[in-house]
Amino acid sequence: MRQLVSSPTLTDKVSKMICQDILTGELQPGQKLVVADLKEKYNVGASPIREALALLSWSKYVILEPQKGCWVAPVCKKELNDLYESLRVISSVLLKKAILAGDENWELEVLTSYHKLSRLHFNETFCWKEWEDKHHQFHASLLEGADSKNMFEFFTDLINQIKRYRFYAMQTLNSTQDDLFNIQEHEMIMKLVLAKNSEEASELLDKHLLNTMQRIENILEIA
Template sequence: MSSPTLTDKVAKLICQDILSGELKPNQKLVVAELKEKYQVGASPVREALIQLSWIKYITLEPQKGCWVSPVSKSELYDLYESLRIISSVLLEKSIENGSESWELEILTEFHKLSRFKFQGDSFNWTEWEERQHAFYHSLIKGCLSKNMLNFVDDITRQIKRYRHIALNNQPNSFEDLFDLELHEKIMKLTLDKDIKGAKQLLDDYLERMRSEIEPTVKSIEIA
């Protein structure tokens, strides 16, 4: 067995190359080539590929090999439909049951998001994405359901791959979604315990995000 630390490192490198577009959907992955690329042995590469198959970034087929997982319009729709439904339920539960510490965490994460600096061509998408995820996670964290939050994390992780594919093909496609005023409105509706208003605005935002990604996924399917 290889070192877990080395396996995790290789998995992270492969994941980064998938998100950056260097490794593309449906691309076959050969262990010998990955060994040379990342300068490691075969064992950590194989174990890393298994790890990434658990989060559905890699597709493994016994006796046939492995590929970067394909993308499809139907899967994109299913992922966002699932996220919209579960987010709506958890947001409502959070508003109903959330504590003062939950409210404080929302305010804290929004403050961090609002402090993000947009710098034109040097825009740090990764940092924005991390801050935005932390903010949206704080909104539903008050539901007090670890299993459902883990389910949201799983869906979000899969959507992240789709979003990066769209960004790699259309770098400016998400500019109108960096809307702090919208995020602030969602926060205020949540803290005001306006369940209907908060759920509707969050749902609208998720649907807008899906619609921005869909054209790129459709073009990949046709190609």
């Protein structure tokens, strides 16, 4: 008898729902993920749940251990430091290459992505997911001009893992959200990049990433 397999579209949909619940804290770091519970929560069968959990284990959002079970990946200082150390190295290399090789279209994308980010304000209408999307796009736009496919894919993988920590920090900060990401830092990075000031731009980007890591680290220590 041929085994029934859920459609890739359904698996992807379930994966995104679980991912979003991990980011928003609906599913907490370290929480055990039971297929029966998730079936009821998302109103789907066991196959797409299992396939979605396997996908999320590849992106390191969940820990999957055969015969033992599955858990939301925990957050810890050691992993945070390792992720940011790698991100700082790859970002510096890519930014310098982008400033050297980037054309007018790249410069326009950097300016546009910064403008979209700067229009968001930390007030009663603030949407963290919207900020995260635009924040990601700004950092990606800085480095895309390097035209280094493999390094940029590594950067994207790191950013996606770090996203869990940024969401976790924002949930913990609540009313002091503006303390975590300073728009003035992004503006200065953008101006230095467009001025082709490679050394100062890379130094400020590195400082920005280090400061962000330290802020999240402080939150992990008090949470």
